[in-house]
Amino acid sequence: MEKIPVTRQNSEEIDRFLEGAASFADMMFGFLDGSNDSEENLRDFVDRDENPNDDEDAIQVEQNKIFWEAQEQLLQVKATLYRTTSLESRIRQATKEALRELDVVGVQCACRRPVAGGCRNCFQRELSIRLQNIGFNCYIRKSKWRRSSEIPSGEHTYLEVLDKSNGKKGEVRVVIELNFRAQFEMARANEDYNKLIARLPELLVGKAERLKALIKILCGAAKKCMKEKKMHLAPWRKHKYMQAKWLGTYERTTPALLPVGYSDRPQKPKASMLTFDLQENLPGFHYTAVEVV
Incomplete structure (x- = not known):
């Protein structure tokens, strides 16, 4: 050797x-x-051999913390919730006052199948009429979108006010969404996402540009939340779907005030005393049939 x-x-x-x-x-x-x-x-010695990913896990936790703190800052600063124009403030105040009135007097549902306390469509109609009466060009807007490879089809109704007082800048579109926070709530969300959503107002009154920024932030947060939980993001939570709700194709209608007591429900036939069978109920009573013209 x-x-x-x-x-x-x-x-x-x-x-x-x-x-x-x-x-x-x-x-x-x-x-x-x-x-x-x-x-x-x-x-x-054993711990170092069996847990080589401890440092990576700690780094990931820190990165997640930084992400959620950044989203809260974006909501407060960039978008969104605490920066508002005088037009948005006036519409928001008028909307809140109208909502208080409707809460007192109630809403009469004029649908074919009425809902106790009024349905969403009738509630939006009454609110739109009240805003029109005080000078705002308020419309009911119904958005529709087709199914694609990414999202399912759907439709959504909400209110909007068009303001044309800016002159050369053109009309300003202000969206009124009565259930904004509920649109982004998720049953299986983590604590960080729920904390972020809790900052949202239930009543949103904001320009289309502000709403667009909000959607981007919130949909990014939803995607991050599901990734942390190793779950699939539902297609109706995606950015493209949420954009279609308020920023896609639409139909715009101006509701008219309905007469008091009006209902488009089919009326039930009422019994007439002229066709009431008296002979069956009163055998001893004799009468002569009279033809009603």
Whole structure:
């Protein structure tokens, strides 16, 4: 067998190997003997071997924390909720006052199948009429979108006010959504997402540009939430679907005030005393049939 010459470098490598082997042997024998120091060293050695991803997990937790803090800042600063124009403020105040009135007087449902307390469509109609009466060009807007490879088809109704007082800048579109927060709530969301959604108003009154920014932030947060929980994001939670609700194709209608007591429900036939069978109920009563023209 050919002998390998022992050089200084090889000698140092052999010494390091023997020292490492001796240290491990001492640690093992010490553990068997009940030495506390050796037990702690062995535990550290095993932990390092079995949990190599601890640092990666800590980094991921920190990144998630930074993300959710950034989303809260975006809601407060960039978009959104706390920056408003005088037009938006006036429409919001008028809407709140109209809602208080409707809460007192109630809404008469004029649908074919009436709902106790009024349905959403009739409620929006009454609110739109009240805003029209105080000078706002308020419309009921119904958006519709077709099914695609990414999202299902659907439709959504809400209110909008068109303001043309800006002159050369053109008309300003202000969206009124009565159930804005509910549109983004998710049953299986994590704590960070729920905390973000809790900052949203239930009544949203904002320009289309402001709403567009909000949708982008909230849909990004929903996607992140589902990724953290290792769950699939539902297609009706996606950015494209939410945009279609308020920023897609639409039909615009102006509701007219209905007469008091009006209903388009089919009327039930009422019994007439002229056709009431008196002879059956009063056998002793005799009468002459009269033809009613």
